[in-house]
Amino acid sequence: MTRPMEDLLETAEKIRSMEIRGAALIGREAASALKDFALSLETSSLQEFNAEVSRAAEILLKTRPTAVSLSNAIRMMMRYSGDEVESARRSLAENADNFVDRSLKAIERIGEIGSRRIRDGDTVLTHCNSSVALSIIKTAHDSGKDIRVIATESRPRYQGHLTIKMLDGWGIETELVVDSAVRTVINEVDQVIVGADVITANGSLVNKIGTAQIALCAHEARTSFMVAAETYKFSPDTIMGELVPIEMRAAEEVYPEISELKNVRVRNPAFDVTPHQYIDVICTEVGAIPPEMSYLIIKEMLGWEIEGRIQ
DSSP, rough: HHHHHHHHHHHHHHTTTTTSHHHHHHHHHHHHHHHHHHOOOOOEEEEEEHHHHHHHHHHHHHTTTTTTHHHHHHHHHTTOOOHHHHHHHHHHHHHHHHHHHHHHHHHHHHHHHHHHTEEEEEEEEEOOOOOOHHHHHHHHHHHTTOEEEEEEEEEEHHHHHHHHHHHHHHTOOOOOOOOGGGGHHHGGGSSSEESEEEOOOOOOOEETTTTTHHHHHHHHHOEEEEOOOOOGGOOHHHHTOOOOOOOOGGGGGTTTGGOOOEEEEEEEEBBEEEEEEGGGGEEEEEEEOOOGHHHHHHHHHHHHHHHOOOO
C-alpha cells in the first residue's frame, strides 16, 4: 500500500471511530485528506489519477453515511478539472482549500447572525458539540451579553463533555444535565440552539440522537428552537426523493459488556429526525431563514448538485 493511501485510510478511520467528530470538522478533514492524497499521488496518467482519486473519495464517503457535510465536501472537490495530471491536481487542491475556507468563514458568520437573536440574560440549552451552535453562544458572550448555558451530556459518546470544557474556557456559566433531564429544565430555557448534520428539502433536521426529543419539549414549552447550519449541510439528495440514511453505531458504545448477554441486543442510532414544524429558525451564513426556505437554499447554493443527479 502506498503512503498516500495509508495516510488517507488513517484519516478515514479517525472519522469512522469519531476520533474526528462534528459535521463541519469531518468535512474539512476529509477535504484536506483527499487534497493531500492527490498531491502525493505519483502518476503521470490522468486516467490513473482520476481512478485513484475516485477510489479515495469513496473510502471517505463511506465512513459516516449520514453526514452530508462529508458528501458535499467530497463532491465539491471532485468537480476538479484538468487536461493532464498536474492541472487536475492543482484544481482539486484549490477546491479543497476553497471548501475549508468557506467552512470556517461560515461558522464565524453564523455566529454573528445567530447571536443577534440571543438577549441579555438569556439561558440557552445546547445539545452535542456543534461548532456553529457554540459560535453563536460565544459571539453573544463576547459582545457583552450575560448568558447562561445548559448543556446535555449527549450520550452515548458524551460530546456534551467537550462542550462544557469549551464553554468553561470561555468563561461562560454552564450547567451539565443528563439527556433525560431536558423536560425538567426546559421551562428555565429561553433559547435552544443546536447544530445540524443534515437539513432536508422540507426543512427537517437530522442531528445527534436526542435532538428530536429536545425539540418536542421546546415546542410544548413554547421555547424558541434554533438550528445553526452551514449551507453545505443542506441535502440535495432529498430534493431528488432520497431518504437520509441514519447511521447505526456499535452496541458497545452503549453497553460495553453486551457480548456477555445472550438475549439482549442494543440499538444505537447516531441521529434522529426533528420535523420542520418544531424548528423556529435555521441560522445559515446567508441569513436566518424559516425551515420552509430550505428548498430555495438547496436550489440556489447547491444547484449544481441537483443538475448532476438529473440524467
